[in-house]
Amino acid sequence: MRVAVIDYKAGNLTSVLKALRHLGAEPEVTDSDLVVLARAGRIVLPGVGHFAATRRLDETGMTGEIRVAIARGVPFLGICVGMQWLFAGSSEAPDQPGLAAFPEQCARFPEGAEKVPHVGWNALEVNPASRLLAGVSSGAHVYFTHSYRAPVIAATTAATTYIEPFSAAVERDNIFGVQFHPEKSGDTGLKILSNFLGVESEPAC
Amino acid sequence: MLTKRIIACLDVREGRVVKGIQFVDIVDAGDPAELAARHAREGADEIVLLDITATHEGRKTLLDTVRRTAKELFVPFCVGGGIRTASDAEQVFDAGADKVSVNSAAIADPSLIDAIGRSFGAQAVVVAIDARRDPSAADPVRDAQVLVAGGRKVTGRRVVEWAREAESRGAGEILLTSMDADGTRAGFDCELTAAVSAAVSIPVIASGGAGAVAHFTDVFTRGRADAALAASIFHFGVSSACALKAELVQSGIPVRLPC
Numbered sequence: 014m015r016v017a018v019i020d021y022k023a024g025n026l027t028s029v030l031k032a033l034r035h036l037g038a039e040p041e042v043t044d045s046d047l048v049v050l051a052r053a054g055r056i057v058l059p060g061v062g063h064f065a066a067t068r069r070l071d072e073t074g075m076t077g078e079i080r081v082a083i084a085r086g087v088p089f090l091g092i093c094v095g096m097q098w099l100f101a102g103s104s105e106a107p108d109q110p111g112l113a114a115f116p117e118q119c120a121r122f123p124e125g126a127e128k129v130p131h132v133g134w135n136a137l138e139v140n141p142a143s144r145l146l147a148g149v150s151s152g153a154h155v156y157f158t159h160s161y162r163a164p165v166i167a168a169t170t171a172a173t174t175y176i177e178p179f180s181a182a183v184e185r186d187n188i189f190g191v192q193f194h195p196e197k198s199g200d201t202g203l204k205i206l207s208n209f210l211g212v213e214s215e216p217a218c
Numbered sequence: 219m220l221t222k223r224i225i226a227c228l229d230v231r232e233g234r235v236v237k238g239i240q241f242v243d244i245v246d247a248g249d250p251a252e253l254a255a256r257h258a259r260e261g262a263d264e265i266v267l268l269d270i271t272a273t274h275e276g277r278k279t280l281l282d283t284v285r286r287t288a289k290e291l292f293v294p295f296c297v298g299g300g301i302r303t304a305s306d307a308e309q310v311f312d313a314g315a316d317k318v319s320v321n322s323a324a325i326a327d328p329s330l331i332d333a334i335g336r337s338f339g340a341q342a343v344v345v346a347i348d349a350r351r352d353p354s355a356a357d358p359v360r361d362a363q364v365l366v367a368g369g370r371k372v373t374g375r376r377v378v379e380w381a382r383e384a385e386s387r388g389a390g391e392i393l394l395t396s397m398d399a400d401g402t403r404a405g406f407d408c409e410l411t412a413a414v415s416a417a418v419s420i421p422v423i424a425s426g427g428a429g430a431v432a433h434f435t436d437v438f439t440r441g442r443a444d445a446a447l448a449a450s451i452f453h454f455g456v457s458s459a460c461a462l463k464a465e466l467v468q469s470g471i472p473v474r475l476p477c
Contacts, residue, residue, distance in 0.1 A: 023339065024337075024338050024339045024342065025311045025312075025316070025338055025342065027288070027311065027312060027313075027314050028288075028314070028316055031288065031289065031314060032292060035290070035292075061338070061339040061341055061342065062338075062339040063339075128419050128420065128421065128444070129419055130340075130341070130390070130419075130420065130421075131220065132341070132390070132391065132420075132421045132444070133220050133221060133222075133223050133263070133421070133444065133445070134220075134221045134223065134263055134474040135219065135220045135221065136219065136221075154221065154474040156293070156294060158341040158390070174219070175220055196292065197292060197293060197294050197316060198292070198293075199258070199292055199293055200292075202292060203292060
């Protein structure tokens with residue numbers, strides 16, 4: 014299956030590509046080519062680094078093409094900053110809007126006794142209705158590395174607690190996001206990516 | 219709850235895992251890709267590969283080793299040793315590493331930390347610090363000497379101020395090795411680890427001195443470590459990272475289980 018993986022020049026895509034290939038997908042990287050997005054059966058927006066880097070999506074016209082693909086029913090997965098981009102924005106880069114598929118804002122973890130960033134393996138509290146997390150039980154650990162997080166909302170399908178509960182996974186129709194790194198989360202992560210490759214296309218309402 | 223990480227470390231020379239015994243003999247302990255896969259399967263939360271190859275030809279071997287090791291590895295993978303420039307780091311990332319660890323090159327030119335962080339994100343930069351307590355300093359622990367060249371060369375930097383600078387330049391984690399404890403198997407230097415961990419907001423990985431399961435419990439509580447490096451897990455009287463974690467959880471340490 015043709016999977017478009019978006020490179021917005023904010024880090025290293027090798028691990029995501031490797032995991033997708035391991036699962037039998039044919040990832041195709043694009044940093045601006047809208048044709049790659051237009052013919053993709055799946056779109057993945059990975060992410061490490063700064064929310065401001067998502068500006069490139071607007072500048073290249075990829076944001077518009079992603080909206081079209083999502084409306085057509087193409088399953089979309091945002092990882093880490095890629096998931097935060099599905100929200101209206103983030104206090105990390107207040108002038109840079111996200112896709113606003115979810116109207117809430119992302120914000121930094123509050124300062125306090127705990128360290129920020131949140132780095133390491135933490136547990137998921139899974140909503141069993143999730144298609145992306147099918148076969149993943151509550152208590153399963155996945156790998157996180159981030160300082161900003163999305164609030165728990167109606168579309169949250171997994172919550173994780175660090176200082177307070179936040180959205181570890183969100184899902185609505187064909188829009189999926191995970192705050193953690195499935196490509197670095199062992200068998201649990203591969204299961205989640207495999208679920209994503211297997212979900213039915215379902216046009217967003 | 220965020221768990222404490224057990225990180226398996228592989229020392230690699232000329233493409234093979236080596237293990238010094240009694241600080242002298244180098245024993246061939248196997249293929250890095252196979253060993254990394256085995257550690258991941260047996261519960262290691264992360265793999266660190268430290269290249270101790272000194273030669274230029276060895277660098278090419280390293281990239282090949284990283285590529286082969288990363289291929290089927292789906293846990294975080296950090297590579298260190300001999301990374302002197304942002305372009306060295308880029309080659310290692312392209313070969314499949316998620317993080318690079320920099321040590322002496324960062325001391326020589328601290329802006330290396332900024333440069334790698336800018337291109338690959340702070341989460342991808344681990345600053346490795348080798349430190350030895352300085353009995354002549356006002357605070358022998360916070361002002362422990364930072365050493366390079368395998369602990370042979372004093373740099374003039376002090377552990378806490380260097381860790382803070384590394385953080386401010388965009389390091390994502392600190393890999394702290396106590397040169398006093400290293401090789402003793404008498405336990406981690408918990409005071410040193412706690413001093414650094416309290417001084418920065420980024421995770422601190424403790425290294426050096428582990429010889430028993432209780433040492434890990436100690437460094438995760440008293441030492442305030444976020445992760446601990448286990449150079450050879452089989453030295454601790456347990457068969458795997460998973461077995462080590464099964465014992466840690468008994469002492470109330472949060473770990474990723476089942477592995």
